[in-house]
Amino acid sequence: MTERRRIKVDYLARVEGEGALDVTIDGGQVTDVRLKIFEPPRFFEALLRGRHFTEAPDITARICGICPVAYQMSAIHALESACGVTVEGPLRTLRRLLYCGEWIESHALHVYMLHAPDFLGVHNVVEIARSQPAIVERGLRLKKAGNAIVALLGGREVHPINVKVGGFYRLPSKAQLRTLREQLAVAREDALATVAWVAGFDFPDFHRDYELVALRHPAEYPFNEGRIVSSRGLDIGQSEYHDHFEEHQVEHSTALHCRLRGRGHYHVGPLARFVLNHDRLRPLAREAAASAGLVTDCRNPFMSIVVRAVEMVQAIDEAIAIIDVVELPAAPAVAVEPRAGTGLAATEAPRGLLHHTYRISADGLIEHAQIVPPTSQNQATIEDDLRAFIAPRTGLPDDDLQWQCEQAVRNYDPCISCSTHFLDLRVTRR
Amino acid sequence: MDLRPKLAVFKFASCDGCQLSLLDCEDELLALAASIEIANFAEASSAVIEGPYDLALVEGSITTPHDADRILEVRRQSRVLVTIGACATAGGIQALRNFGSVEEYTRIVYAKPSYISTLATSTPIADHVKVDYELRGCPVNKHQLLEVISAFLNHRAPRVAAHSVCVECKARGITCVMVARGEPCLGPVTHAGCGALCPAYDRPCFGCYGPKELANPAALGEWARTALGADAATVRRQFQTFNAWAEPFRTEGRRDD
Numbered sequence: 001m002t003e004r005r006r007i008k009v010d011y012l013a014r015v016e017g018e019g020a021l022d023v024t025i026d027g028g029q030v031t032d033v034r035l036k037i038f039e040p041p042r043f044f045e046a047l048l049r050g051r052h053f054t055e056a057p058d059i060t061a062r063i064c065g066i067c068p069v070a071y072q073m074s075a076i077h078a079l080e081s082a083c084g085v086t087v088e089g090p091l092r093t094l095r096r097l098l099y100c101g102e103w104i105e106s107h108a109l110h111v112y113m114l115h116a117p118d119f120l121g122v123h124n125v126v127e128i129a130r131s132q133p134a135i136v137e138r139g140l141r142l143k144k145a146g147n148a149i150v151a152l153l154g155g156r157e158v159h160p161i162n163v164k165v166g167g168f169y170r171l172p173s174k175a176q177l178r179t180l181r182e183q184l185a186v187a188r189e190d191a192l193a194t195v196a197w198v199a200g201f202d203f204p205d206f207h208r209d210y211e212l213v214a215l216r217h218p219a220e221y222p223f224n225e226g227r228i229v230s231s232r233g234l235d236i237g238q239s240e241y242h243d244h245f246e247e248h249q250v251e252h253s254t255a256l257h258c259r260l261r262g263r264g265h266y267h268v269g270p271l272a273r274f275v276l277n278h279d280r281l282r283p284l285a286r287e288a289a290a291s292a293g294l295v296t297d298c299r300n301p302f303m304s305i306v307v308r309a310v311e312m313v314q315a316i317d318e319a320i321a322i323i324d325v326v327e328l329p330a331a332p333a334v335a336v337e338p339r340a341g342t343g344l345a346a347t348e349a350p351r352g353l354l355h356h357t358y359r360i361s362a363d364g365l366i367e368h369a370q371i372v373p374p375t376s377q378n379q380a381t382i383e384d385d386l387r388a389f390i391a392p393r394t395g396l397p398d399d400d401l402q403w404q405c406e407q408a409v410r411n412y413d414p415c416i417s418c419s420t421h422f423l424d425l426r427v428t429r430r
Numbered sequence: 431m432d433l434r435p436k437l438a439v440f441k442f443a444s445c446d447g448c449q450l451s452l453l454d455c456e457d458e459l460l461a462l463a464a465s466i467e468i469a470n471f472a473e474a475s476s477a478v479i480e481g482p483y484d485l486a487l488v489e490g491s492i493t494t495p496h497d498a499d500r501i502l503e504v505r506r507q508s509r510v511l512v513t514i515g516a517c518a519t520a521g522g523i524q525a526l527r528n529f530g531s532v533e534e535y536t537r538i539v540y541a542k543p544s545y546i547s548t549l550a551t552s553t554p555i556a557d558h559v560k561v562d563y564e565l566r567g568c569p570v571n572k573h574q575l576l577e578v579i580s581a582f583l584n585h586r587a588p589r590v591a592a593h594s595v596c597v598e599c600k601a602r603g604i605t606c607v608m609v610a611r612g613e614p615c616l617g618p619v620t621h622a623g624c625g626a627l628c629p630a631y632d633r634p635c636f637g638c639y640g641p642k643e644l645a646n647p648a649a650l651g652e653w654a655r656t657a658l659g660a661d662a663a664t665v666r667r668q669f670q671t672f673n674a675w676a677e678p679f680r681t682e683g684r685r686d687d
Contacts (some may be wrong), residue, residue, distance in 0.1 A: 006559075013472045013476035013478075015473070016446045038496075041493070041546060042443055042523070042552075043524065043527060043536070043539055044526040046527075046534070046535035046539055047523065049538070055667070060523075062523050062568065063445060064445050065446045065447020065450045066446060066447070109450075109453065123475050123477035126468065129463070133460070141456070144456040147454060147456070155626060155630075155631050156624075157449075157572075158450060159568060169628075169632050169633040170630075170631040170633075312444040362486075
């Protein structure tokens with residue numbers, strides 16, 4: 001007798017934004033998996049048209065309250081590229097410091113508040129605090145340390161106001177930067193303890209043959225710059241993005257799906273960054289990864305929580321190094337004059353590759369904008385993961401299966417607010 | 431039986447940043463969770479406790495037919511309903527569609543617009559249901575958010591200043607960017623709450639907290655165009671950001687159309 005079962009999660013919890021999950025199992029076979037994204041469209045790519053290019057960092061920040069710095073960074077790099085300007089030296093270093101802050105606060109939020117409850121069998125961080133308050137306090141200290149960097153360099157934690165095409169509006173003083181150091185030294189110990197903590201979680205035996213995609217820089221673990229590379233040999237400049245990647249619309253999602261032309265779905269995020277760039281980690285982070293038993297060709301998406309913890313060590317250690325050596329530039333920004341042209345740039349948001357494209361006019365007005373957020377790129381891969389994950393587990397009771405499916409979605413730290421409604425459909429273009 | 435007041439957090443069209451501000455209260459979060467029951471907060475917990483709720487915080491604007499229905503149910507379930515942030519109190523940046531055509535917006539973003547269910551406008555929550563208190567900001571100030579939660583749980587009025595960003599700026603002793611540098615600044619017409627953040631970072635206010643009561647943006651816009659020599663399009667765009675649909679910014683953003 002065939003049995004038809006349906007696992008439905010009408011409103012995914014502990015993710016940013018509004019999504020649902022719908023899985024159909026027919027006679028023990030998974031016949032349909034849909035990560036439904038019903039986050040209402042906000043049409044950023046349309047409303048950016050006609051805006052002055054200097055407004056883009058403030059407007060695109062509003063795409064996501066959790067990773068506004070990522071949107072600001074991709075926007076300013078793309079626009080500087082359109083205007084033929086490269087920002088180097090200490091301004092570049094301070095941007096890196098700001099990005100460190102966002103990685104720390106975003107990863108601390110996800111590790112402690114959104115994902116750890118799955119591994120511990122509880123519904124939220126408050127329940128963890130009941131039995132293990134010291135652990136939760138450690139997570140909150142980490143999050144606060146990341147936010148302290150963003151608040152100093154950006155002005156405030158959510159939607160920073162100090163990021164400008166060309167640099168910053170105002171520079172922090174050396175004395176202000178030094179005030180972060182003590183807090184970050186504590187945070188570095190907290191992050192190392194976090195790596196050890198999450199390494200002790202139980203991980204399902206689940207490995208996927210992903211094509212991993214991330215930035216790669218000659219000398220650094222990637223934040224703002226690098227070539228776009230993959231685990232199967234892709235190696236392209238940021239301006240070649242649209243020649244290799246494409247987006248398509250599906251009926252069950254207000255976020256467009258993405259694929260590599262002629263190759264299929266791919267995976268972006270901490271796991272991809274780590275596998276493709278583990279040799280660029282600072283020694284402390286590399287040792288932490290090794291001590292956690294993280295193999296350098298890891299393909300288990302459930303281990304992404306360990307990678308996030310390792311990346312917190314990386315970001316904190318790097319932030320301290322920057323604060324110790326950075327010399328403040330003479331001016332907070334370099335002048336950027338508009339010219340007619342197109343600029344493309346990708347940076348590594350906490351959740352993965354975030355690509356922006358702008359075309360501007362000679363008087364600096366935006367004529368076209370295209371934004372490809374990490375969760376859009378991962379959507380189809382998340383559905384593939386679920387199909388493969390459920391197949392050998394159809395014997396589980398519905399409640400257990402649902403719990404594990406939700407956990408599998410949260411491996412990606414999906415940011416549904418970000419991913420919704422972005423991309424111009426370009427399938428017909430070539 | 432749990433006698434703590436029940437808190438719920440609901441999201442409509444938004445970036446999640448205002449509800450994140452609650453989780454950004456790192457020093458107060460555990461104390462808050464001890465004194466109230468977090469009964470329904472999807473971003474933070476997979477456990478949902480049924481309503482009714484003593485206090486509902488609502489983030490986001492109404493942009494779909496489904497959400498227009500859902501807010502009615504949220505109101506029915508909530509003894510006190512407080513809207514948080516520019517999307518919920520003014521329609522947000524997504525209300526820029528209200529000045530143009532949503533069909534065109536949909537065509538720009540989606541290849542198959544027929545799959546997309548959206549309203550022609552993005553509107554604040556108060557256009558749809560009675561709202562007990564509106565906390566402004568893009569994003570809200572987390573200290574003000576804690577103050578509002580404390581006030582409603584203790585049955586008193588929130589202490590949130592209603593004056594302009596200019597007053598905060600003067601109180602901090604910041605040099606006026608409009609007077610000293612001749613840059614158009616929305617400080618005189620913008621609701622306080624940020625602590626004059628942008629002037630403190632050497633840039634003009636761009637109106638995250640929306641219009642203050644009895645603001646006169648027409649006079650400010652006129653000053654920017656004449657005394658400061660700003661072009662009309664720049665002044666218009668300055669009013670057309672996160673609180674574009676809130677009067678009187680709405681009227682000023684349409685000037686010369």
